[in-house]
Amino acid sequence: MELQGIDLSVVWAVIIAFGVMMYVVMDGFVLGMGILSPLVRSEQERDVMMRTVAPVWDGNETWLVLCGAALYGAFPLAYSIILQALYLPLILMLCGLIFRGVAFEFRFIASPQKRHLWGAAFVAGSLLATFCQGLVIGTYVAGIHVCNGEFAGGPLDWLAPFPIFCGFGLIVAYALLGSTWLVIKSEGALEGLARQFCPPLAALLVAIVVVICIATPMLHPEIANRWFDHSHQVIFALLVLVALGALTGLMRGLRRRHTYAPFFCTLLLMLVGFVSLASTLWPAIVPPHVTLWDAASPPQSQRFILVGTLFILPLILLYTGWGYYVFRGKVSHEGYEQ
């Protein structure tokens, strides 16, 4: 699939990885609002939490649609195998996202008697969607059984200790993202509460990551070989250093009451996790054995979408950024301050 020296499949893998990262980060803190909202005492504070993400939630969710569509267009075989293998978790995730999406908004419209119902739907939808996304990642890393280009595993392969552990892990990760986001966007008692959430969540996340790091090489000999290979050890050592740096930055930012540092250090932490995941699996797109090139659509397809993507994606980033700019600043009970 070479085109003037550029490997289209690699380009597409990078674009999709970028899309997934955008989704995880941007919907991560929105889902984090849902996960954290039972921990907040007053309805008013819950309103503020929702308002911090209300202007951006549907734009953020569009990244998930982009990931699905791009995988479908650039790697149709991977799309068909992965989505079939993860049938029930994905359906449940979509159900969770339906409740999260509408509950979020219906809550403001509903009568006072019914408000708490939509509040509960918001929490349940966010938790379900997050947990299922963790299941999906865990199952994906653990590997999908493929035979002759078709899914050959069972319908409940995702029901295993590692994916379930990843499900809980992702809930913690999104909660941390959410609380650091809240540090930026809220004020007063709520901001104080958000700051209090961060250290225990960060500690819990570190413990989870350690367990995942021990469990992952035991999933496949391929992963173990790669992790203990010399050339990769340098990369992993670097990643660990960056992660430690981000963690230190997070804790220092919290101690010195910085507004933005905790959030961006958490972003960096997520990025490290994402990069180590990618370098563990590369170049498999359906781990462990189906590679990017096995699953690629014909170059005619990849080239056709690449032309448009290269023009349109920067524009999208531009007006997405503009949206965040319009709704910048802290959110109080009265709405956005100018």
Next chain:
Amino acid sequence: MLDLHALDLARLQFAFTVSFHILFPAITIGLASFLLVLEALWLKTDNNVYRDLYHFWSKVFAVNFGMGVVSGLVMAYEFGTNWSGFSAFAGSVTGPLLTYEVLTAFFLEAGFLGVMLFGWHRVGRRLHLFATAMVACGTLMSTFWILASNSWMQTPQGFEVVDGRVVPLDWLAIIFNPSFPFRLAHMAIAAFVATSFFVGASGAWHLLRGNDTPAVRKMFSMALWMALIVAPVQAFVGDAHGLNTLKYQPAKIAAIEGHWENLDDKPSPLVLVGLPDMDAEKTRYAVEIPYLGSLILTHSLTQQIPALKSFPKEDRPNSTIIFWSFRVMAGLGILMILVGLAGLVLRRNGRVYTTRWFQRLVLCMGPSGLVAMLAGWITTEVGRQPWVVYGQMRTADAVAHHSVMQMSISLGLFVVIYFTVFGVGIRYMMALVRKGPQAELDQPASGGPGQQQTPSRPLSATFNSAPEQP
């Protein structure tokens, strides 16, 4: 117990989720353009009735848009979860088309919707009009791509099959495939028809309740003008679409007409009503008009129309269903044209605003555009069976291999969730419509300084004005 296989359940699930979903985008497409016209007219004439109507309908638009977003997300994943055979085979064509829809339509809508709903005081009038235009443009762009994809599945071209997978050869041929122009026009106009009857029925409801304000009159009148124009145009486009189908999918036409066999050189009759029986290979209780079938479909008195028996049994679409779904669509279409004409007649002396029987009729016709659209989609989708990519891949080969248990769980979940969640959402929408357009004395509330405001989109734009729920 019904003897349902995983394939039937997968088809049922897709039909259910896509039928529910299409209602929202159809109204979104129509309302977005309606809002653009309203805002442009307000800027041009400075008549505040247009501004009040804009604020009223943008709230309904917001609720409707939100439900379109969440129900649409399901669709983007269902191709892979339920139809992995299809996505592995044809993903190289339908995947890129869907990607372009996300890039050029979904992000565009999401990006400018915020300004459209909440930016009334944050940006200048012209920039606000631009935002509305971008949202309207996004909805039509979305129609373009998804119809290109669907049309390609109906009349595929511009590709070759290598090692059991589709390889695109000519993207222009793929997008502008033979049925695409007809299908795109037919669907876009269907959205306008559905919206004009929805808006018209809202106006009729208020007039019947004695809420006879200039704004209500204006929207009732605009909806009737729109219906008067688009309903006949739709009949014309539909006829052209039918002739296109005759050329490329003759079996579908034969099934629509419930026409089983041609005798010697005799012209084909038109079966007005009847009950096609797929096993007995005939249409029971048929009421036929001689020559009319040939006249309508071939525009001649001698040529024959295709007959179902000339196709192998396994290649025949279900005539029992699409014979009737087609008649529901066409019958409603005729009724809608008549309503438009009646409105024109009653317009003289302004009787259109006082004639109660007519208003009741328009009120009853409120959902007719949506019903006709669903009937039309059922006709074209059931009619292309047993193929998922016409002549290339059978639906039975496209389905993912899930157990009946798994399919039943997911179908049950979707049915329960869609009816509760979207049921509530549609009730909120109706409650907003009941509230009616409000004349704003000074400045509109949305986004105003000092207002307790939810700067969010899309659904909570209705926050300030939503009525109490029972």
